């Protein structure tokens with residue numbers, strides 16, 4: 001028995017793989033292209049684990065995916081692979097269209113063919129779980145109700161539009177071909193192994209390096225934040241007991257304006273790693289030009305996954321953010337390698353070792 005995970009060397013995917021293996025579940029075939037966001041160092045602790053089969057490749061490579069499916073006969077495919085950074089999607093949307101839309105389509109096609117070759121029992125048991133985002137629903141006004149699963153799709157950035165398109169393809173493969181799909185739309189994650197281009201890790205890393213803490217616009221945009229391990233537990237729950245064809249919104253009931261996040265991170269750093277000059281890290285806050293088309297507010301109504309599947313986050317924001325700041329302080333080598341690009345060299349060495357087993 002195996003599962004196939006795409007994008008398992010990225011932030012959420014690597015946390016998922018580590019948690020999955022720690023719980024002793026079946027073999028994970030981990031297909032990742034190792035873009036700038038993929039980092040095999042995230043998976044260093046499972047490098048020698050025979051239940052982790054890393055494959056360096058593109059989920060948009062139909063022949064490779066078909067081969068992996070035939071060889072490993074997974075009972076489920078979990079699709080994390082994506083281009084995930086809104087700012088990059090604004091400066092270069094093409095990669096987002098290729099990866100998030102065309103890549104997901106190619107994966108779906110390969111999975112559909114594989115699924116069609118399975119016994120009736122295996123077909124019924126099979127799951128394709130697509131990991132998506134709350135950003136597909138667009139932006140809320142302050143007093144609007146939080147996003148439910150039936151909220152209309154109104155994506156505003158090339159990132160969210162490409163994720164929305166992939167969600168629609170996944171839905172279509174269920175309705176047209178009967179592929180047993182599940183989709184999760186989750187709010188902003190934070191936690192270990194988060195690439196420091198995203199707000200929370202960027203704040204921690206820049207603060208420590210004495211660099212400015214960039215706040216877009218007035219910093220009053222609101223996001224719902226969920227500790228990454230809670231997202232991973234939600235995905236496991238949906239995979240095992242989610243109703244086929246359904247969408248589940250995942251969130252932490254934890255809406256915060258960006259500026260609150262900045263102040264919280266600064267306060268934790270003041271406590272855990274104070275500046276040598278005794279000044280507060282908030283001195284480094286720098287208001288910068290706003291992101292074009294910046295969504296004002298995201299909020300998740302998580303009642304469906306809570307009531308139907310009995311899922312609840314284990315962390316509050318207070319416990320999760322403290323763990324996260326501490327993790328970054330405890331892993332200066334990981335941070336240094338990401339900043340220097342050294343993780344790419346490490347990836348190259350590691351890849352030579354793992355290539356043969358693909």
Ligand code: NAD
Pocket residue numbers: 006007008009010011012013031032033034035036037038039057058059060079080081082083084085099103131132133134163185186187188189190195
């Ligand atoms: P990430 O950018 O950290 O990781 C993406 C991973 O996908 C990387 O390892 C990258 O190498 C890999 N990848 C990219 N293109 C690939 C391709 N063509 N073939 C194979 N692998 C490829 O992203 P993340 O934050 O871990 O997000 C994972 C998924 O969760 C994405 O689909 C994202 O849209 C979704 N999501 C993210 C968040 C968040 O807050 N980060 C919230 C909700 C949903």
Ligand code: TYD
Pocket residue numbers: 085086087188197198199200202214215216219221222223258291
């Ligand atoms: P980000 O982590 O990029 O996630 P997303 O855009 O997917 O929500 O950004 C979170 C919020 O923080 C978002 O409103 C943009 C804002 N932001 C800043 O104010 N400064 C920054 O340097 C970054 C990266 C983000």
